[in-house]
Amino acid sequence: AAGPSCLLALVFLAVLLPGGAPLLQASQTWTLLKVQQLLGRPPALRHWRRTTDFCGGGGTVAPSASVVCYGDTVTQLHIAGDAGGAPPLPLNFSLGALVTTLSRLPDLKVLTLSGLGLWGPLPGKLERLAGLEIVNMSRNYLYGPIPRGLSRLQGLQTLILDDNMIGGEVPGWVGTALPALAVLSLRNNSLAGTVPESLGRAPSLRSLVLASNNLSGNLPDMRGLASLQVLDVGGNSLGPAFPRLGRKVASVVLSRNKFTGGLPAAELSSFYLLEHLDVSLNRFVGPFPPALLSLPSLQYLSIAGNRFTGALSDKVPCGDNLRLVDLSSNLLMGSVPACLRPGGKPATVVLSSENCLDRGDGSQHPSPFCQNQALAVGIVPRHNEKKKVSRHAGFIAGIVMAVLVAVSLVGAMAFFAVKKMTMEGAKTRPSATLMEDHTSTSSAYPSKLFADARYISQTVKLGALGIPPYRSFSLVELEAATNNFANSCLLGQDSYGEMYLGKLSNGASVTIRSLKVKRNQSSQSFNRHIETISRLRHRHLVSALGHCFEYDLDDSTVTQLYLVFEYVQNGNLRSRISRVAKGIQFLHGGIIPGLFGNNLRISNILLDQNHVAKIGSYNIPILGEAAKSEGGAGSRHQTDSTMLGDKIDIFDFGVILLELVSGKPITSIYEVEIMKELLLWAMAEEDRARRRSFVDPAVSKSCSEESLRTVMEICLRCLAKEAVHRPSVEDVLWNLQFATQVQDDWEGEIRSGDESPVSSSRTARSSRFSR
Numbered sequence: 001a002a003g004p005s006c007l008l009a010l011v012f013l014a015v016l017l018p019g020g021a022p023l024l025q026a027s028q029t030w031t032l033l034k035v036q037q038l039l040g041r042p043p044a045l046r047h048w049r050r051t052t053d054f055c056g057g058g059g060t061v062a063p064s065a066s067v068v069c070y071g072d073t074v075t076q077l078h079i080a081g082d083a084g085g086a087p088p089l090p091l092n093f094s095l096g097a098l099v100t101t102l103s104r105l106p107d108l109k110v111l112t113l114s115g116l117g118l119w120g121p122l123p124g125k126l127e128r129l130a131g132l133e134i135v136n137m138s139r140n141y142l143y144g145p146i147p148r149g150l151s152r153l154q155g156l157q158t159l160i161l162d163d164n165m166i167g168g169e170v171p172g173w174v175g176t177a178l179p180a181l182a183v184l185s186l187r188n189n190s191l192a193g194t195v196p197e198s199l200g201r202a203p204s205l206r207s208l209v210l211a212s213n214n215l216s217g218n219l220p221d222m223r224g225l226a227s228l229q230v231l232d233v234g235g236n237s238l239g240p241a242f243p244r245l246g247r248k249v250a251s252v253v254l255s256r257n258k259f260t261g262g263l264p265a266a267e268l269s270s271f272y273l274l275e276h277l278d279v280s281l282n283r284f285v286g287p288f289p290p291a292l293l294s295l296p297s298l299q300y301l302s303i304a305g306n307r308f309t310g311a312l313s314d315k316v317p318c319g320d321n322l323r324l325v326d327l328s329s330n331l332l333m334g335s336v337p338a339c340l341r342p343g344g345k346p347a348t349v350v351l352s353s354e355n356c357l358d359r360g361d362g363s364q365h366p367s368p369f370c371q372n373q374a375l376a377v378g379i380v381p382r383h384n385e386k387k388k389v390s391r392h393a394g395f396i397a398g399i400v401m402a403v404l405v406a407v408s409l410v411g412a413m414a415f416f417a418v419k420k421m422t423m424e425g426a427k428t429r430p431s432a433t434l435m436e437d438h439t440s441t442s443s444a445y446p447s448k449l450f451a452d453a454r455y456i457s458q459t460v461k462l463g464a465l466g467i468p469p470y471r472s473f474s475l476v477e478l479e480a481a482t483n484n485f486a487n488s489c490l491l492g493q494d495s496y497g498e499m500y501l502g503k504l505s506n507g508a509s510v511t512i513r514s515l516k517v518k519r520n521q522s523s524q525s526f527n528r529h530i531e532t533i534s535r536l537r538h539r540h541l542v543s544a545l546g547h548c549f550e551y552d553l554d555d556s557t558v559t560q561l562y563l564v565f566e567y568v569q570n571g572n573l574r575s576r577i578s579r580v581a582k583g584i585q586f587l588h589g590g591i592i593p594g595l596f597g598n599n600l601r602i603s604n605i606l607l608d609q610n611h612v613a614k615i616g617s618y619n620i621p622i623l624g625e626a627a628k629s630e631g632g633a634g635s636r637h638q639t640d641s642t643m644l645g646d647k648i649d650i651f652d653f654g655v656i657l658l659e660l661v662s663g664k665p666i667t668s669i670y671e672v673e674i675m676k677e678l679l680l681w682a683m684a685e686e687d688r689a690r691r692r693s694f695v696d697p698a699v700s701k702s703c704s705e706e707s708l709r710t711v712m713e714i715c716l717r718c719l720a721k722e723a724v725h726r727p728s729v730e731d732v733l734w735n736l737q738f739a740t741q742v743q744d745d746w747e748g749e750i751r752s753g754d755e756s757p758v759s760s761s762r763t764a765r766s767s768r769f770s771r
Contacts, residue, residue, distance in 0.1 A: 654718025
């Protein structure tokens with residue numbers, strides 16, 4: 001009897017030992033190898049073979065690939081690319097085929113396909129993987145709306161689609177159709193519209209991340225979400241009301257939105273589990289509630305970039321866990337609490353510049369500044385939303401036209417190359433040797449070189465554009481404007497010199513470019529460059545205001561050149577794409593002839609205080625002799641040596657159109673190529689839905705079908721691989737002006753129909769006939 005018992009024990013142990021683990025079903029092994037093939041055999045999967053023991057750990061390469069089995073079937077599949085992501089998979093890749101293949105793993109519960117270069121609309125076929133509980137498809141190139149098919153995954157607990165191009169709105173069914181959903185993360189996509197009220201009723205939701213989209217309006221009431229711990233909606237246009245949250249929330253990020261009014265002090269003081277609170281860069285006003293500093297669990301607090309008022313006191317208590325407090329750029333007065341000073345809480349980083357606090361270190365405004373600003377808070381009238389949208393649409397409509405006009409001006413100067421003013425770090429300014437006074441000329445100075453009247457056209461001197469006449473500056477003026485070129489005024493530097501922010505005696509802010517000069521440059525060279533620079537004056541350029549030379553006393557040679565430009569402070573067009581896209585600005589203009597290697601980039605189109613677009617980064621001509629320019633999205637990567645300069649500019653302008661149409665930033669030529677292929681896909685058939693799926697939703701809602709198609713077609717032509725196949729500047733201009741006219745007619749028909757009972761049918765008919 002002992003013999004059979006012993007044998008049974010040995011069999012039982014054999015099953016428990018790793019060597020006795022069951023092999024994966026042959027059909028599922030085939031499925032995994034098919035997945036490997038469809039993904040282009042990424043490095044993490046290159047060791048997969050038909051003989052691989054997937055259930056025994058043979059398919060795992062931590063942390064990039066992992067296969068987990070239960071018995072002889074796959075329950076978890078994790079495949080992740082490098083941290084930086086992967087380029088898009090080839091054009092023959094089919095996301096639908098991949099999902100169909102995965103559906104042959106019937107017990108799959110956890111699926112990670114992150115950073116693998118997947119592209120295409122997120123397929124509704126995912127519903128076939130009925131057992132899915134966790135889905136992570138972040139850091140890919142997925143676009144289009146979130147499909148309704150996901151609502152049928154009743155066991156779905158985690159959905160992560162960060163860093164894609166998902167568009168449309170957050171579906172209303174998310175909060176009700178997925179009762180087990182605990183984590184929803186849609187960071188850095190192109191979602192628009194409002195956050196649905198149903199999310200306030202999601203029974204299991206613990207983490208909601210919707211940061212870096214184009215969402216607007218108030219957040220739903222989430223006080224009923226007893227499990228909610230993380231809310232991150234930074235980088236949208238949400239507001240104005242502060243969200244209603246449950247008391248157990250641990251992290252709240254509302255930065256870079258449109259929240260206004262005061263903080264709900266009483267409500268926040270009851271958040272005893274709150275560890276992270278970021279409300280920076282909003283429009284909050286009113287007294288700052290110091291009780292926030294004493295929340296027992298709080299580690300991170302940022303209220304920077306608002307209009308909080310009130311006087312802080314030495315005696316304000318602080319919580320024991322505080323690690324960083326950022327109070328900067330508000331209207332606070334009084335003293336930094338003693339518990340936040342060095343020695344009070346040594347482990348806490350405290351930022352408090354640009355308030356009116358009693359610090360005595362030069363980082364604060366004078367007290368009257370905060371007092372006057374505080375009086376103005378809440379008094380400035382607000383326009384209603386409809387007027388605001390109309391105003392945005394109005395100024396947006398002129399942005400691209402402004403760019404095009406500016407481009408024409410720069411293009412007329414064929415030898416002038418644009419250079420991106422990318423500057424890093426700080427550098428000590430060399431000591432001055434001599435300076436030029438703009439009112440008199442020393443005998444040591446080459447008077448022929450500095451007689452501005454000989455180089456500056458009379459039309460520029462007239463200041464007809466509302467810009468001060470171009471003139472020469474003295475070094476004394478520039479030193480006074482920059483506090484003797486203090487590091488605090490340094491905006492950045494590159495291999496040629498430094499860039500400073502200055503304020504002239506008349507109160508005007510200027511940008512001062514300090515350039516190192518080669519000693520072997522001739523007077524004729526300086527003459528030519530100053531003549532060119534002095535003519536760079538246009539409403540849609542960051543215009544040159546003047547120059548200053550610094551000399552060597554021994555031989556009167558120029559050792560340093562200072563160029564003075566307008567200061568433009570409202571950011572760039574990319575920083576406003578989500579709002580710009582709500583209008584039709586990319587239809588309202590065309591590229592006018594004459595750009596030659598000007599490195600056009602959307603990030604270099606700046607907006608002044610009146611939201612006037614200005615080309616803000618161009619190569620100083622004097623630098624063109626020393627080094628070639630860095631190049632834009634097109635010129636930076638194109639290698640065709642026979643390519644004409646104007647065709648490079650057309651390619652770069654095509655990239656700008658592509659960014660505006662899609663609503664996605666483009667930083668490399670590879671991204672240009674994949675986005676161009678997606679645009680080709682969208683234009684391949686007369687399919688309105690396919691075409692609109694590529695377009696930023698805000699743009700799609702605001703544009704007629706015919707005008708949108710015209711812009712997409714000319715964008716494709718601008719991005720032609722061969723320079724000779726790209727259109728002429730006249731062709732581009734004609735097409736965009738045609739699109740503008742079509743759009744204007746369409747909008748006029750809608751406006752005239754607002755008072756007519758047939759307006760809706762009329763709009764539909766217009767859209768249908770314009771195909």
